[in-house]
Amino acid sequence: MFTAGEIAERIRTGQVTSREVTEELLGRIAADTEVNAVVEIRREYALTAADRADAARVAQPEKPLEGCGLGPLHGVPVTVKDCFDVAGMHTTWGNPAFADYVADEDAVVVKKLQRAGAQIVGKTNVHTMLGDFGQTANEIYGRTNNPADVTRTPGGSSGGAAAALAAGLTYLEYGSDLVGSIRLPAAYCGVYGLKPTNGLVPQGGFQVPGTPYVPSEMPILSTIGPLARSAADLRIALRATAGPEAPYTYDLAAPRHRALKDYRVGIVTDHPAAPVTSEVGDALSDTIDRIAATGAKIVDSWPDGVDPDEQAEEFSRQVELFFALHGGEPTTMTVDQLLTTERNRLAARAKWQRYFEDIDVFLCPTSFTVAFPHGSTTIDGRPYEAQVFWIAHASLTGHPALSMPIGRTATGLPTAAQVIGPWHEDDTAITFAELLAQHLGSR
Numbered sequence: 172m173f174t175a176g177e178i179a180e181r182i183r184t185g186q187v188t189s190r191e192v193t194e195e196l197l198g199r200i201a202a203d204t205e206v207n208a209v210v211e212i213r214r215e216y217a218l219t220a221a222d223r224a225d226a227a228r229v230a231q232p233e234k235p236l237e238g239c240g241l242g243p244l245h246g247v248p249v250t251v252k253d254c255f256d257v258a259g260m261h262t263t264w265g266n267p268a269f270a271d272y273v274a275d276e277d278a279v280v281v282k283k284l285q286r287a288g289a290q291i292v293g294k295t296n297v298h299t300m301l302g303d304f305g306q307t308a309n310e311i312y313g314r315t316n317n318p319a320d321v322t323r324t325p326g327g328s329s330g331g332a333a334a335a336l337a338a339g340l341t342y343l344e345y346g347s348d349l350v351g352s353i354r355l356p357a358a359y360c361g362v363y364g365l366k367p368t369n370g371l372v373p374q375g376g377f378q379v380p381g382t383p384y385v386p387s388e389m390p391i392l393s394t395i396g397p398l399a400r401s402a403a404d405l406r407i408a409l410r411a412t413a414g415p416e417a418p419y420t421y422d423l424a425a426p427r428h429r430a431l432k433d434y435r436v437g438i439v440t441d442h443p444a445a446p447v448t449s450e451v452g453d454a455l456s457d458t459i460d461r462i463a464a465t466g467a468k469i470v471d472s473w474p475d476g477v478d479p480d481e482q483a484e485e486f487s488r489q490v491e492l493f494f495a496l497h498g499g500e501p502t503t504m505t506v507d508q509l510l511t512t513e514r515n516r517l518a519a520r521a522k523w524q525r526y527f528e529d530i531d532v533f534l535c536p537t538s539f540t541v542a543f544p545h546g547s548t549t550i551d552g553r554p555y556e557a558q559v560f561w562i563a564h565a566s567l568t569g570h571p572a573l574s575m576p577i578g579r580t581a582t583g584l585p586t587a588a589q590v591i592g593p594w595h596e597d598d599t600a601i602t603f604a605e606l607l608a609q610h611l612g613s614r
Contacts, residue, residue: 174401174614175247175343175408179288182246183228189221189246193292196248200293200340205321208335209250209293210312211261217248217292224288242288243407249284249343252332253294254301255395256376257281265299265309269380278376280345280395280412287411295344296331300379303327304350305558306545307334314545317360319584323542326356332398333360337585343408344398347377350490351537351562353396354574354589359542361576361585363604364398365405368595369569371413372396391516392493392566401614402605405573409597424595426602427531431610432466434603437526437533439473444480445539445560448551454578454586455536461610462534474526474533477519479564485515486563520568520594527593532603536561537574537589561589571597575604577611 173181181187197217200209224246231241256262256274263269281291299309307330308314315330317323318338325334329346333356336344346353348366357364372395378384397408406423414421428434440455441447447455463469473479488504489512495502504512526533538558543550550557565572572591579585590607592600608614 172339172400173342175244175249175399175404176401178342179244179247182224183241185228189224189248189290190218192246193217193221193248193290196341197292203338203340205316206318206334206338206340207313207315208295208325208331208338209340210253210296210331212293213260216259217290220290221246221248224290242286243411244284244343245288247289247342248292249289250293250295250332250335250341251281251284251291251344252329252346253297254347254377255281255345257291257294260294262380263311264301264379265297265311267310270311272380274376276376279373279416281376283412284345284408289343289411293341295329295335295341298328298330301328301347301349301352304352304355305543305555307331307356316545317542319361319542320582323544323584324359324547325542326359328352329364329398330356333357333362333364336360336362336398336400343404345395345408345412346398347393347395348566349393349493350559350566353398354537354562354572355558357398357574358537358587359585361579361587362398362400363402363405363573363575365396365409365573365597365601366394366565366571367396367409367413367597368571369394371595371597372409373415391569392489402573402575402601402608403614406598406601406605409601423598426599427596428599429602429606431462431603431606435468435470435529435531436462437470437472437474437530439471439533439535442479442560444483445553445557447536447539448541450541450580450584451536451539451586455588458577458588458607458611459534462607465610470530474522476522477526479560482519482567483560483563485512485519486559486567488512489516489567516567520570523564523568523570524594531593532600533591535589535591537587538562541580541584541586565589565591570594571600573600573604575608576613
């Protein structure tokens with residue numbers, strides 16, 4: 172199946188119409204009886220929007236993409252996670268209490284995607300209240316399954332988003348990531364998922380139904396970002412959605428390098444807090460060997476001064492504070508403890524930023540495991556919560572981090588690596604992943 176960028180190019184050059192692409196996609200969604208990833212569609216809107224996109228292309232057939240009215244996602248049907256408001260569609264967060272809630276305004280990220288030419292044709296399943304990073308199920312829409320093996324989880328809480336991409340039920344997705352909810356599903360389903368630099372993508376319209384959006388001048392932990400079938404699509408989506416609303420503009424910083432051999436790559440492939448399975452470890456080792464063969468510099472260690480166990484514990488405290496701030500259980504921390512926690516977070520970010528003065532990207536597991544059976548409470552003898560360890564560090568510091576597929580197990584389950592980049596240099600991580608995928612013979 173084509174990527175979003177590829178299908179946009181085919182639409183723009185007249186090789187296919189948006190109507191044809193949209194009808195085909197809607198047919199695949201309707202035919203799905205196993206994955207249960209796309210939980211609401213708006214068929215008439217989708218077809219009308221496709222016809223408008225085709226008419227716009229015909230009206231300016233000789234003009235290049237830049238400088239004309241055709242955006243980088245012109246005519247491409249996409250979906251978004253069922254936690255973003257889309258006018259006229261339900262926003263349920265997988266909670267029966269919100270089953271009848273219909274949004275009257277688009278989320279900011281939805282507006283930006285549409286401004287880039289994308290057509291929001293449906294919404295994808297989530298875990299109830301986005302409350303599980305490892306599984307996706309709720310009482311409204313049921314359980315989403317992994318397309319690689321429907322007896323296994325697609326991850327959570329953006330499991331519907333990742334599964335829809337892997338199953339060919341959408342061309343691009345947008346999800347949210349607090350505790351790995353973009354990266355873990357991407358890893359388990361074999362697609363790409365980016366947690367951008369914290370605060371890079373505006374979050375208006377991403378809130379529990381009926382609650383006002385309160386913008387933060389210092390957004391931490393919770394982040395929204397794209398999922399896709401290629402690293403190039405992550406870049407397209409991020410360029411379309413990053414930065415403040417008009418009339419302000421934002422340009423992604425250029426990648427540090429454009430050849431894999433020029434990258435300085437920090438690596439860590441295992442840790443006692445979340446020891447990787449042999450399947451994950453073998454795939455990572457092989458990938459690193461192939462990176463080294465290009466002439467890229469490999470540095471095998473955590474950043475100086477970083478204690479990964481302490482940072483993972485600090486992330487847990489930050490998550491506790493996040494939920495207390497957003498109406499969950501009140502924290503029992505004293506003021507002094509709160510101040511210490513915040514100092515620790517900022518100190519962790521500073522240590523990683525010093526590291527990225529000499530290192531371009533950091534490569535590590537996204538998860539210690541591949542997709543596991545539904546309902547698991549332990550995984551390969553490890554605690555369920557061990558899934559959080561590898562995603563915790565970029566979540567704590569706010570650095571951009573993406574999950575990318577690096578292969579398949581003997582039974583066909585995806586394996587993945589996590590690429591962490593410098594603060595506000597998201598395209599350095601994206602470009603590295605893009606170059607690595609090409610080197611590995613994939614997208």
